[in-house]
Amino acid sequence: MLPIAFGRGAGAGSRASMAVTILGGQVLCLLLTLLVTPVVYAYFDDLREIDWFALVRRWTSIGVYGRRDSAAQAD
Numbered sequence: 001m002l003p004i005a006f007g008r009g010a011g012a013g014s015r016a017s018m019a020v021t022i023l024g025g026q027v028l029c030l031l032l033t034l035l036v037t038p039v040v041y042a043y044f045d046d047l048r049e050i051d052w053f054a055l056v057r058r059w060t061s062i063g064v065y066g067r068r069d070s071a072a073q074a075d
Contacts, residue, residue: 001026
């Protein structure tokens with residue numbers, strides 16, 4: 001597609017626009033397949049490994065001033 005996209009001569013203008021469109025689609029698919037998909041998969045895999053119940057217990061045990069309830073009761 002590169003020779004068609006950068007070609008000169010009779011009728012090159014009509015073929016060049018189609019070649020540029022095809023090249024753009026190929027580059028976009030390459031980026032989505034090789035870069036975006038593995039990164040999104042890695043993020044979802046990390047989310048799966050989080051212990052959500054431990055986070056909820058930790059967040060609910062924090063007092064009004066950001067201290068743990070047991071530390072707040074000791075004062």
